Amino acid sequence: MKTKKISAIIACxxxxxxxxxxxxxxxxxxxxxxxxxxxxxxxxxxxDNSESVLKKIVDKDKHTIAVTHSRNFSSQMAFTxxxxxxxxxxxxxxxxxxxxxxxxxxxxxxxxxxxxxVVYGVRTKREAPxxxxxxxxxxxxxxxxxxxxxxxxxxxxxxxxxxKVVDVLKTFPERDRFLRGLxxxxxFKQIGVSYVRxxxxxxxxxxxxxxxxxxxxxxxxxxxxxxxQWMTLxxxxxxxxxxxxxxxxxxxxxxxxxxxxxxITTVLIAVLFLGSIQLLGISILGEYIGKIFEEVKQRPKYVxxxxxxxxx
Numbered sequence: 001m002k003t004k005k006i007s008a009i010i011a012c013x014x015x016x017x018x019x020x021x022x023x024x025x026x027x028x029x030x031x032x033x034x035x036x037x038x039x040x041x042x043x044x045x046x047x048d049n050s051e052s053v054l055k056k057i058v059d060k061d062k063h064t065i066a067v068t069h070s071r072n073f074s075s076q077m078a079f080t081x082x083x084x085x086x087x088x089x090x091x092x093x094x095x096x097x098x099x100x101x102x103x104x105x106x107x108x109x110x111x112x113x114x115x116x117x118v119v120y121g122v123r124t125k126r127e128a129p130x131x132x133x134x135x136x137x138x139x140x141x142x143x144x145x146x147x148x149x150x151x152x153x154x155x156x157x158x159x160x161x162x163x164k165v166v167d168v169l170k171t172f173p174e175r176d177r178f179l180r181g182l183x184x185x186x187x188f189k190q191i192g193v194s195y196v197r198x199x200x201x202x203x204x205x206x207x208x209x210x211x212x213x214x215x216x217x218x219x220x221x222x223x224x225x226x227x228x229q230w231m232t233l234x235x236x237x238x239x240x241x242x243x244x245x246x247x248x249x250x251x252x253x254x255x256x257x258x259x260x261x262x263x264i265t266t267v268l269i270a271v272l273f274l275g276s277i278q279l280l281g282i283s284i285l286g287e288y289i290g291k292i293f294e295e296v297k298q299r300p301k302y303v304x305x306x307x308x309x310x311x312x
Contacts, residue, residue, distance in 0.1 A: 004089045005036040006109070006160070009082030011075040012041055012096035016048040022094070023057050023064065025102040033109050039064045040082045041096070045072035051306075058308040066308040076177040077302040079157065083166055085307075091166055093157045093179070099197055100158040107193045108160035117188035120152060120159035120180075123197045139216045146226040151184050152192055159183065175301055176294045181223045221287045228288070231281045238277055 008026050012019060023039060030037040041057075043050045043066060054066035067081055079093050090112055094100040100121065108119040123136075137154070144151045157180055161169070168186050169179075184190070220227070 003034075003036045005038070005087065006030065006033075006105070007038050007040060007082070007086035007088030007091045008094060008102075008105070009040045009079055009086060009091055010042065010094045010096045011044060011078035011082075011157075012050055012054075013044050013046045013072060013075070013078075014048050014050075015046065015096035016050045016053055018096055018098050019050060019053050020057065022096060022098055022102065023061070025098075026105075027061075027063075029102045029105050033106055035109070037063055038086070038088060040086060041066045042078035042082050043068040044075065044078040045069045055308050058310055060310075062310040062312060064310065067304055068306045068308075070303040070305040073302040075157065076179050079179055080177065081302050081304065083170055086166070089163050090160050091163075092160045095157070099199070100156075101195065101198070104158070104193065104195050105160065107195075111191055111193060112160055112162065115189065116191045117162040117165050118159060118183060118190040120155045120183065120190065120192050121197075122152065122192040122194045123154045123156065124194045125196045143216070143220060143223075146220065147181070147223045148225065149181070149185050149223060151181060151223070152190075155180060155192060156197075162188070164188075174295060175297075175299065176222065176291050177301075178222045185223070217287065221291060227284045231284055234277060235281070238274065 008030075010019075010022060015022075019041065023041075026037075026039050039061075041054050041064065043054055045068075051066075051068050054064075054068075058064050058066050065085070067085070069078070069081065073081075075095065083091060092105055092108065094102065104121060108121075111119040140151075140153050140155075144153055159180075161183065165183075165186055165188050169182060172182060
């Protein structure tokens with residue numbers, strides 16, 4: 001019987017210190033499972049010494065491939081880059097900062113052997129400040145509620161995906177990618193595996209509130225039309241309020257002319273309210289138009305600067 005092969009794809013950015021540990025832990029995990037494997041590190045334009053560290057690892061290990069991008073294209077493009085050169089019967093996505101414990105792959109593998117095509121990690125607990133824990137929980141529940149497909153709760157990119165699913169994902173032409181959403185969109189037989197997501201082991205996270213907010217809106221505008229529907233409902237609500245207001249103004253002007261509101265305050269409040277509604281609607285439309293603009297440019301998803309392979 002042919003030995004199964006797994007391709008681990010690691011998106012790296014400012015992970016110089018974590019890379020050797022990630023490689024060592026992945027090796028031990030795959031050897032424990034007893035599968036053939038390849039480890040693909042994607043250096044996504046990291047400004048640190050990651051490229052030199054990866055080159056040394058590749059020179060010593062024939063199972064490891066290192067790809068360096070010409071600049072930072074995002075983790076989603078790093079995973080896409082790894083998918084394009086992977087040769088395994090299944091792939092595993094991991095972040096290079098060791099917040100995705102490689103040892104969990106054994107549980108993924110067991111579920112894969114049971115017949116599941118996609119096995120994703122579910123973060124039952126996140127070692128992070130309480131506010132960020134709350135914000136992440138809120139996002140996933142909101143995303144799950146308003147998305148037009150079923151999105152698993154608390155599930156990030158960390159997952160094992162069967163080759164037939166990978167081949168489908170590789171056909172997707174879109175450039176503004178949200179892989180955990182695409183992973184859910186393709187369907188197939190899927191299941192989650194619970195784990196605790198630790199803090200970043202080295203250095204400081206490059207994420208902040210603004211980046212996380214942009215990430216959240218990226219997912220929502222990629223897999224939901226609810227913001228547009230909300231604007232339609234809000235415009236209808238404002239329209240009916242306006243009709244009621246006009247009838248009320250006409251009535252009190254006839255019945256109680258002395259009580260009719262006068263002055264600029266009433267006009268100013270109405271103008272500010274309606275103006276804010278219009279700006280909100282324009283901004284939501286702008287998000288969708290921006291996504292269209294990004295797609296129609298048809299630029300490459302990423303640019304590879306160098307690929308390092310073991311020559312022995």
